Amino acid sequence: MERKSHMDLAxxxxxxxxxxxxxxxxxxxxLSNGGFQPIFMAGLRSAFAFLVMLAWMRYRGVHHGIRRDLLFPGLVLGLLFTFEFVCLYLALDYTTVSRASIIFYSMPVWLTLVAHFLLPGEQMRAPRALGLALAMAGVIWVLAKPYEGAEASLFGDLLALGAALGWGGIALFLRLHPVSQERPEVQLLWQLGVSMLLLFALAPLFGPLTRDLAAIHWAGLTFQVLAVASFGYLFWFMLLKIYPASGVASFSFLSPVCGVALGWLVLGEEIGPEIIGGLCLVAVGLVLINRKPRIPR
Structure with missing residues (x-):
């Protein structure tokens, strides 16, 4: 796979x-929360994606990585992964896609803030500090004005923030621990395997495992398993191997934009001033945070 020095059209x-x-x-x-209880669905997603990953790794000749020396980091990654998706799946039961997307995809903001204090060489310069301030202001704007309707609540917004922090915790741990040197498939398999067990154990605490289950909900689960939880993550790692990390990260602002747009287009969610304003601030902040600093000549 050819390594490229810059982002191209492809x-x-x-x-x-x-x-x-x-x-x-x-x-x-x-949409799938209408058929599955959120935590149970998250567990099903992890379980099916775990099986898909095992089959893929066997096909590619990649060792599964279930070793004693990976037990501790694997459990930590799995716990953080579980926390992230408990928060995210419940958040989308309590708040709108638009609000959850803005808050959840603010993860690089919190990672940048923590990295400034914990990671050598990650101290913020002026552009990143400005981006951090703008993005945080955008999230605060969204949180400060909960949507006045039955589809959203401050509780759901805070759950989305918890999901962002869980995701950031995974990224931070991988920066600090040698497990980051393992193949992406191994890292993902541990996260899926541990979360599968924990999510199934937690699911009965959140009520009946199914709701008004229909074929469309199974289709939604299939999309989550194949397009996101297994091959989607591998696709992301593949792009990181081909293109510079800064170039890949610079596109992170598109995720909340797409989430807001699709929430409006598919679900008919109302987009108020706090959504537009918060989205703009977060998007600009993410661009500044991920901007590659110029090296003085």
Whole structure:
């Protein structure tokens, strides 16, 4: 696989498509919550994606990576992964896709803030600090004005924030621990396997496992398993191997944009001033945070 020094048209198209898939995933989760209890559905997603990953790794000749030395980091990654998706799936039961997308995809903001204090060489310069301030202001704007309707609540918004923090925790742990040197398939398999067990154990605490289950909900689950939880993540890792990380990360602003647009287009969600304003601030903030600093000559 040829490594490229800059983002080309093929990479830009691939990242745009991936952002649309991520935005659509929020819509699919919300629709599928009508048939599955959220935590049970998250467990099913992890279980089926775990089986898909095992089959894929066997086909590709990749060792599963279930080793004693990976037990601790694997459990940590699995716990963080579980926390992330408990929060996200419940959030989409309590709030709108538009609001959840803006808050959830603000993850790089919180990662940048923590990295400034914990990771050597990650101290913020002026552009990143400005981006951080703008993005945080956007999230606060959304949180400060809950949508006045039955489809959203501050509780759901805070759950989306918890999901963003869980996702950021995974990224931070991978920056700090040697497990980051393992193949992406191994890292993902541990997260799926541990979360599968924990989510199934937690699911009965949140009520009946199914709701008004229909074929469309199974279709939604299939999309989550194949397009996001297994091959979607592998596609992302593949792009990171081909293109510079800064170039790939710079497209992160598209995910909340797609989430808001698809929430409006598919679900008919109302987009108020706080959604538009918060989205703009978060998007601009993410661009500044991911902007590659110029090296003085």
């Amino acid at each position: 990479g830009a198209v691939a990242l745009t498509v991936f952002a649309v898939v991520l935005g659509l995933n929020q819509v699919v989760i919300k």
